[in-house]
Amino acid sequence: MRRREAVTTGITLGSSLAMIISxxxxxxxxxxxxxxxxxxxxxxxxxxxxx
Numbered sequence: 942m943r944r945r946e947a948v949t950t951g952i953t954l955g956s957s958l959a960m961i962i963s964x965x966x967x968x969x970x971x972x973x974x975x976x977x978x979x980x981x982x983x984x985x986x987x988x989x990x991x992x
Contacts, residue, residue: 955980962987 963976976983
């Protein structure tokens with residue numbers, strides 16, 4: 942059960958982080974939702990390309 946909790950928490954954390962980064966850059970709810978859907982992929986993209 943602990944592994945499942947870690948995966949769920951990781952997905953939630955990644956989505957939240959992606960949406961916060963997206964909102965701070967674009968100020969758009971639409972893009973925040975899209976980036977939240979892709980979660981960790983967008984966070985990694987932001988770190989490698991945009992920062």
